[in-house]
Amino acid sequence: MKIAIIGTGYVGLPTGVGFSELGHEVVCIDKVAEKIADLNAGKITLFEESLEELFNKNRANGRLSFTTEMHAVANADFIIIAVGTPPHPITKEADMKYVYAAAEELAPHLSRYAVIANKSTVPVGTGDKVAEIIKSKNPSADFDVISMPEFLREGFAVHDFFHNDRVVIGTDSQKAKKVVEELYRVYPERPNILYVERRSAELIKYASNAFLAIKIHYINEIADFCEKAGANVREVAMGMGLDSRIGSKFLNPGPGYGGSCLPKDTNALACMARSVGANLSLVESAIVGNDTRKSKIAMRILTSVKGIANPKIAIWGLAFKGGTDDVRESPAIQIIEELVSKNANIFAFDPKAMKTAHMVLGKSIKYAASAVEAADGADVLVILTEWADFGSIPLEKLNMRRKNIIDMRNVINASVAAAAGFYYEGIGQ
Ligand SMILES: NC(=O)c1ccc[n+]([C@@H]2O[C@H](COP(=O)([O-])OP(=O)(O)OC[C@H]3O[C@@H](n4cnc5c(N)ncnc54)[C@H](O)[C@@H]3O)[C@@H](O)[C@H]2O)c1
Incomplete structure (x- = not known):
């Protein structure tokens, strides 16, 4: 054809x-x-x-x-x-x-x-x-x-x-x-x-994406609750995911959903529903929760370097998720923009998204040639994209001023980090 x-x-x-x-x-x-x-x-x-x-x-x-x-x-x-x-x-x-x-x-x-x-x-x-x-x-x-x-x-x-x-x-x-x-x-x-029917097909797409966004938002809220309650979200998600009615996909907590689809499609669906007087309160709640999440994480990062003169923040991950160079609506980019607005000194690395991130962030941050280089002399290392490779970088290779890791994707094993002498904060752990 x-x-x-x-x-x-x-x-x-x-x-x-x-x-x-x-x-x-x-x-x-x-x-x-x-x-x-x-x-x-x-x-x-x-x-x-x-x-x-x-x-x-x-x-x-x-x-x-x-x-x-x-x-x-x-x-x-x-x-x-x-x-x-x-x-x-x-x-x-x-x-x-x-x-x-x-x-x-x-x-x-x-x-x-x-x-x-x-x-x-x-x-x-x-x-x-x-x-x-x-x-x-x-x-x-x-x-x-x-x-x-x-x-x-x-x-x-x-x-x-x-x-x-x-x-x-x-x-x-x-x-x-x-x-x-x-x-x-x-x-x-x-x-x-x-x-x-044509109209049903059009709605299937929005209804599916909003459902995925709600699932991510839900596990993010459960992760926050785990931190306060002393539970571990990895174990909670694993236990939930084994239930075939729930499934294990989209149960990875993180800095919020991003990309060119979920934020845009949840908003568009909410607008459509409002315009016909339908109530989509779950979608509305996910939108608000996801938007505020990035500011909360930026605050968490700034708190970790409070009191340090001219702190250096290393960021691993710029793409909105692993496996792509797409930075559209990337939580990493939004968190970095917030940090930059507070004059933070950032060195970033992403395996694929350096060029696309540069188009958005320009000279507001510094770009490293490797993950190890980004961490060089840093006061905190923050992981914002779930590239699998980040989990296998030997931590002994990192020459940081302070051995602090904030892992917002849970890619590093907490006990491995502790054994290498790092203070480690995962998400929901
Ligand atoms: N990116 C995804 O993962 C994904 C997944 C599912 C659905 N979608 C949907 O698919 C659509 C496209 O998304 P995308 O990510 O590929 O967008 P994109 O921005 O990557 O690509 C769109 C392309 O269309 C071109 N274009 C615009 N108007 C044109 C015209 N009149 N003639 C010729 N070219 C034109 C643009 O130059 C651009 O290259 C969107 O509605 C998006 O929501 C995207």
Whole structure:
């Protein structure tokens, strides 16, 4: 099949690479010319495990191409919209201008039947609006708009593309369903495809993300309670997770949920609910709790160096989670910004997110070439991203002025730290 993907970011690029690997002919479209120039020059624009290898392979065999030209949709059987839906800076509603612009721009190029699949995370009813826009711009166009929400996890995008828990398709068009079946026929194992109404599919995405955010917020609150009650959240989470009704995933406490999805999607869902008079008090509570958490952690860090003249704070981890270079809404970045606003002297290291963090933090902090270098001469070492490698760095290698560790991801073993002569504070321990 011929597939066009509009938006070549964290969702569009892995999706394009994945479908080309399955044998489809894919063109990825983006309006950022430098991004397309890099991709056409063979330079991958984001880090995801195994992405570069499949990107090179499918570019070489001619199944994967990149362009800034929207007329590339003209030949496609299946057109995926994967543009951003960022939060409105004031209302926090999903800002739909990129989705609507994509619909307007693609409409004039439709000359034969195509399925237009919305993969961007969009408010309920967006499918209707996208269909209206296309119809108004091109009254003779033959198309179906379906909802096809994306559930990939950043850091595992390629893995998740090939091993979906489920594919949710929102449509009642039999013609569109046939095209979807054809699209997934080439999968080594047909994924579990759930067909629902378009509006339900749109809400499944938000309801799922808000549920995950609430789960993280809950274990964070339990971790805080453990600290006061003298229990250990690792053990509590393990005991909870063994219950198959609860499950062990998303029970790792930390400095708060971040990334381009959970904060934005919880806010957008809360706005949607308020606008129709529905009560989503759990979602509202997670939003407030998660927002205030980062300030509390910044205070905890500052308290740990109170009374020390010109303290040096080492930070390990800048990405919003391990396995990605994405720093969007990263708790690490927000905590650092708060520390910087109090004139803190920070040396940071992240295995993958140095470049992306630099774009946000600029010269407000210093960047180390390695984790060990960041800790050199520091008064406290703070761990903010759960990179597994951090747990295996021999602590004897750290040449710190004061041997203090605040581990907000519980990646270091408390007894190993104590044996190496460190004062160690984990989270919820
Ligand atoms: N990042 C994730 O892990 C993830 C997971 C699931 C769902 N989503 C959702 O998927 C959508 C995309 O997210 P993302 O992280 O890939 O965003 P992104 O910002 O990484 O990529 C979006 C891309 O779309 C391009 N674009 C915008 N308007 C365009 C237009 N008119 N024509 C061509 N290109 C255009 C931008 O230049 C950008 O490169 C969002 O709605 C997001 O909520 C993201």
